[in-house]
Amino acid sequence: MNQPSPDRYARQRQFARIGHDGQHRIEQSDVAVLGCGALGTVAAELLCRAGVGRIRIIDRDVVEWTNLQRQSLFDCDDARAGVSKADAACRRLRQINDLVELVPEVIDLNAGNIERVLSGTDLVIDATDNFPIRFLVNDWALSTGTAWVHGGCVGAAGQVRLFDGSAGPCFRCLVPDLPPPGIIDTCDTAGVIGSATHAIASLQVTEAIKWISANRQFVSDQVLAIDFWNNKIRQIDLTPSLSPHCIACVQRNFEFLRGDKFAAGDAAMCGRNAVQISPPQQGVSIDLEQMAGRWQAVGSVQSTRFFVRLHFDESTHLTLFRDGRAVVQGTDDVARARSLVDRFVGT
Numbered sequence: 001m002n003q004p005s006p007d008r009y010a011r012q013r014q015f016a017r018i019g020h021d022g023q024h025r026i027e028q029s030d031v032a033v034l035g036c037g038a039l040g041t042v043a044a045e046l047l048c049r050a051g052v053g054r055i056r057i058i059d060r061d062v063v064e065w066t067n068l069q070r071q072s073l074f075d076c077d078d079a080r081a082g083v084s085k086a087d088a089a090c091r092r093l094r095q096i097n098d099l100v101e102l103v104p105e106v107i108d109l110n111a112g113n114i115e116r117v118l119s120g121t122d123l124v125i126d127a128t129d130n131f132p133i134r135f136l137v138n139d140w141a142l143s144t145g146t147a148w149v150h151g152g153c154v155g156a157a158g159q160v161r162l163f164d165g166s167a168g169p170c171f172r173c174l175v176p177d178l179p180p181p182g183i184i185d186t187c188d189t190a191g192v193i194g195s196a197t198h199a200i201a202s203l204q205v206t207e208a209i210k211w212i213s214a215n216r217q218f219v220s221d222q223v224l225a226i227d228f229w230n231n232k233i234r235q236i237d238l239t240p241s242l243s244p245h246c247i248a249c250v251q252r253n254f255e256f257l258r259g260d261k262f263a264a265g266d267a268a269m270c271g272r273n274a275v276q277i278s279p280p281q282q283g284v285s286i287d288l289e290q291m292a293g294r295w296q297a298v299g300s301v302q303s304t305r306f307f308v309r310l311h312f313d314e315s316t317h318l319t320l321f322r323d324g325r326a327v328v329q330g331t332d333d334v335a336r337a338r339s340l341v342d343r344f345v346g347t
């Protein structure tokens with residue numbers, strides 16, 4: 001039986017902008033944390049300690065040793081056992097605050113399941129590592145009028161902005177089209193420092209708390225972009241007039257939510273113990289030499305005129321072709337294959 005502690009949220013209530021009313025609203029809220037990595041673990045912990053009533057943790061991956069440098073809810077036992085991130089996070093969060101209802105979802109989010117997984121949530125924290133998912137969430141948020149807080153961080157730089165799910169501007173006013181595969185740095189190719197991801201996740205949660213505690217007038221309408229290494233802070237205006245024809249918030253053409261793009265069918269079993277992931281966009285041309293250069297620091301790389309291959313271990317490798325197709329050998333798990341492509345190719 002849970003025994004509410006009268007003192008648990010005292011300091012948060014004392015903060016006048018939240019007060020008793022704001023705290024009550026926080027405790028009535030349902031927040032989904034999408035992705036339980038560097039941003040998601042920190043965001044989930046802050047939301048849990050703040051007393052959000054229900055938190056859904058959505059992630060398809062298992063805990064790996066390379067996660068521990070920055071993903072604060074996990075420990076050596078989790079990495080050794082290779083437990084799912086969503087389950088490990090919820091177990092730890094229950095120890096932190098057993099008043100919160102925690103819902104783990106070990107799932108590869110896509111157009112076919114987003115309705116069920118996010119239905120009824122008040123706000124989504126974007127702690128993902130790829131653009132197709134963000135485009136999908138953007139469509140879903142606009143179609144349901146749900147707020148979400150975009151966050152991204154690679155290296156020592158990141159950015160944050162809350163999109164309220166009503167009329168624009170939306171995420172596609174900021175990023176109109178999917179970047180081609182292999183162009184964007186990822187944490188797995190360019191590295192990342194834990195202090196930067198903690199800071200970006202904290203900024204996301206600050207915007208989220210403003211939103212759910214009825215302090216919406218304090219939510220920033222600019223993209224806050226910070227380069228922590230070079231000490232640069234930029235606030236980027238994002239007004240509807242910048243994208244008068246936005247396909248998502250103006251035309252309300254939700255191509256990612258319909259599954260026209262980035263459908264589950266983009267992944268296919270490819271022979272025995274291999275999965276092929278097609279690029280979400282047509283006409284892709286990968287610079288294989290550049291990709292090979294990025295992978296040099298990651299593992300053993302094999303290059304030919306036709307493909308570049310990254311070996312993770314003796315049995316698992318990722319082969320990337322010039323047209324953007326990727327084949328992950330050594331698994332028949334589509335979610336794991338997709339995760340490796342997102343992390344090491346970047347989509």
Ligand SMILES: [Zn+2]
Pocket residue numbers: 168169170171172173174243246247248249250
């Ligand atoms: Zn838009």
